[in-house]
Amino acid sequence: xxxxxxxxxxxxxxxxxxxxxxxxxxxxxxxxxxxxxxxxxxxxxxxxxxxxxxxxxxxxxxxxxxxxxxxxxxxxxxxxxxxxxxxxxxxxxxxxxxxxxxxxxxxxxxxxxxxxxxxxxxxxxxxxxxxxxxxxxxxxxxxxxxxxxxxxxxxxxxxxxxxxxxxxxxxxxxxxxxxxxxxxxxxxxxxxxxxxxxxxxxxxxxxxxxxxxxxxxxxxxxxxxxxxxxxxxxxxxxxxxxxxxxxxxxxxxxxxxxxxxxxxxxxxxxxxxxxxxxxxxxxxxxxxxxxxxxxxxxxxxxxxxxxxxxxxxxxxxxxxxxxxxxxxxxxxxxxxxxxxxxxxxxxxxxxxxxxxxxxxxxxxxxxxxxxxxxxxxxxxxxxxxxxxxxxxxxxxxxxxxxxxxxxxxxxxxxxxxxxxxxxxxxxxxx
Numbered sequence: 001x002x003x004x005x006x007x008x009x010x011x012x013x014x015x016x017x018x019x020x021x022x023x024x025x026x027x028x029x030x031x032x033x034x035x036x037x038x039x040x041x042x043x044x045x046x047x048x049x050x051x052x053x054x055x056x057x058x059x060x061x062x063x064x065x066x067x068x069x070x071x072x073x074x075x076x077x078x079x080x081x082x083x084x085x086x087x088x089x090x091x092x093x094x095x096x097x098x099x100x101x102x103x104x105x106x107x108x109x110x111x112x113x114x115x116x117x118x119x120x121x122x123x124x125x126x127x128x129x130x131x132x133x134x135x136x137x138x139x140x141x142x143x144x145x146x147x148x149x150x151x152x153x154x155x156x157x158x159x160x161x162x163x164x165x166x167x168x169x170x171x172x173x174x175x176x177x178x179x180x181x182x183x184x185x186x187x188x189x190x191x192x193x194x195x196x197x198x199x200x201x202x203x204x205x206x207x208x209x210x211x212x213x214x215x216x217x218x219x220x221x222x223x224x225x226x227x228x229x230x231x232x233x234x235x236x237x238x239x240x241x242x243x244x245x246x247x248x249x250x251x252x253x254x255x256x257x258x259x260x261x262x263x264x265x266x267x268x269x270x271x272x273x274x275x276x277x278x279x280x281x282x283x284x285x286x287x288x289x290x291x292x293x294x295x296x297x298x299x300x301x302x303x304x305x306x307x308x309x310x311x312x313x314x315x316x317x318x319x320x321x322x323x324x325x326x327x328x329x330x331x332x333x334x335x336x337x338x339x340x341x342x343x344x345x346x347x348x349x350x351x352x353x354x355x356x357x358x359x360x361x362x363x364x365x366x367x368x369x370x371x372x373x374x375x376x377x378x379x380x381x382x383x384x385x386x387x388x389x390x391x392x393x394x395x396x397x398x399x400x401x402x403x404x405x406x407x408x409x410x411x412x413x414x415x416x417x418x419x420x421x422x423x424x425x426x427x428x429x430x
Contacts, residue, residue, distance in 0.1 A: 064160070064416045073164045077137065077157040081216075085129060085154035085223065086146075094152065095127035099248050099293060100224055104133040104213055105236035106205075107163075109140045111347055112236045114367055120150045123376075124245040129223060131156060133216075135209035136163030154223060158212045160413065162201035169409055170208065171201050193406030194313050203315045203404050210317035211309065212417045218299045219421035230265065232293040237347030239367070240267070240291070241375040244342040248293055250380045251282075255336050258386050259284050263298050264335040267291030267343035270392065276340040282380070285389040287326070287335040289318040291343035301329060303418060310414035314401030327397035334388070338380040344369055 056065060056078060068074045103119075105112055119125060132145050134157045145155055165171030177188035180196040192198050217224050217231060224231070230252045234240065244267055251265035262284055269276055270288035277283070302309075305325045312324045326333040346369060405411070 060420060061416060063412065064420055067169070067413070068159055070168050071159075071165055073137065074159040077159040077164070081156045081159070081221075083155070085152040087149060087152050090149065091126055091152050094129060097229070097249065098128040099229060099245065099252060100129050100131065100217075100227060100231045101125075101245075102131045102133060102213065102217055102231055102233050103236065104135070104209065104233070105141055106135045106209075107138045107141060108236055108347070109138075109144060112141060112144050114346070115234070115236055115238055115240070116144055116148060118239045118241075120148075121242050122240050122245045123242050124249070125151045128152075128245070129154060131217060131221075131224070133209070133213040134158065134161075135205055136161045154221075156213070156216060156221070158209050160212060160417075161209060162205045165201075170204070170413060190407045190409065193403035194400065195403045197403060197406075199407040199410060200404065204407075204410050207315050207317045207320065207405060208410070208414065208417075211414055214299070214302070215417050215421060218296065218303075225421075228296050230293040230295050232267075232291065234291055234343065235345075235347075237345060238290055239344045239346050239369050241342045241344075241371055243375055243377055243379060244291065246378045247338055247342045247380055248291070250378055250382075251336055251338065252293065252295075254282070254380075254382060258282055259334060259336045261331070262334045262336045263287065263301075263329075264292055264294040264333075266293070266335045266337040268341040268345070269337065270335075270394065272345045274341070275344075276338065279339045279387070280381070280384060281339055282384050282386045283337050283339060283389065284334045284386050285337070286322075286392050286394055287333055288337075290345050292335065306415060306418035310411050310418070312401055313403055313405050315404035316402065319395050319399075319402065322395040323397060323399040323401065332390070336386070340374065340379055342375070 056068060056075075060068065068078060101119075103115065119130070128151060130148070130151050130153045132153060132155050134141060134155065137157055142155075145153060160170055162170040162172075167173065173189065175187075175189045177183050177190040177192070177198045179198070180192065182188050182198065183191055190198050219225055230248070232248055248265060248267055255262050255265055259282070264287050266288050268274075268288055268290040269283075270286050272288070272290055302321075302325060305328055308324045308328055309320055312320045314320050314323065346367070
């Protein structure tokens with residue numbers, strides 16, 4: 001009887017130990033699974049930064065290399081930009097006729113969620129690559145990208161964003177001139193814009209990010225530097241209708257025959273307040289900044305005007321294009337679009353103000369954008385003619401800019417972006 005009791009006790013003890021071992025093992029597995037991918041990625045991008053520095057030394061000109069070496073986060077982002085797209089296991093094959101989508105963002109997570117949710121409902125989105133270009137590194141924005149499961153998605157981060165440089169250029173430095181007239185007193189760095197104001201890193205980051213992104217997407221990324229088709233560009237406060245991708249595919253296919261002089265194709269009218277005319281006709285008009293797309297040949301035309309872009313005294317990339325780059329092409333820069341919008345700008349806060357209480361907007365996370373049945377299917381017909389809008393209102397040659405872009409350091413950094421993937425011994429900015 002005693003032996004039986006002893007055997008039973010040993011059996012219970014063994015089961016108890018086995019249960020404890022199972023519980024501990026399960027807890028460890030659960031903890032590893034729950035660790036955010038950003039944390040895992042964070043450790044990996046810290047590895048061998050010295051090796052990365054050597055690699056960058058062979059690729060960057062002296063001025064860009066100097067900026068990057070002064071910031072460990074910049075080096076980490078350089079490395080992270082080489083990561084493969086996410087979801088390649090879910091979407092291993094991209095369509096040959098794909099229009100790559102580039103979504104450029106800063107730190108408006110409330111808006112970004114709405115844009116990503118609208119993208120998840122776009123028909124055909126799984127056939128293409130989505131590139132999210134970040135101006136700065138923000139965990140909440142990163143988590144939103146990690147939640148995307150509806151297509152291949154690649155993240156890129158500007159390693160020269162003023163938002164990651166706390167005490168050095170392109171951020172704020174202790175020796176920066178701050179107020180009008182400071183430069184005349186000496187002992188500070190930076191020259192003013194045409195209105196006497198000195199640079200604001202928060203403001204100049206808009207133009208810097210756009211230009212860095214364009215050069216990186218077209219010339220720097222393995223995934224796109226050989227892409228000859230169109231690339232569609234949208235922002236973190238653009239809502240896309242379900243028919244947006246199929247419509248832009250249709251427009252880019254029709255453009256050579258319907259509007260051979262058009263440089264681009266747009267999802268929305270240049271007037272951001274307009275939802276379109278609703279006519280049975282295609283429209284050729286001035287290029288807008290909501291849902292615009294163009295191909296490599298147009299990019300080459302833009303890239304050749306790097307000096308005009310980088311030296312125009314306006315912190316807005318789009319106004320710079322309208323007022324100095326496009327006019328230098330020698331002919332009107334038209335874009336082709338449909339008579340009904342497939343994208344809407346809904347932002348109300350930040351540097352790019354929306355439309356107040358009018359039209360489409362977002363308040364407290366609630367979206368007020370009506371999606372009709374016609375917005376869910378391709379609503380562009382190949383048999384339509386083209387209505388051309390000439391002499392439209394807007395920024396044109398002769399406009400001297402709103403300023404904010406007068407500091408020579410910003411202008412030369414901008415020029416360096418134009419040569420960072422086309423480097424030669426003579427390509428550093430003067």
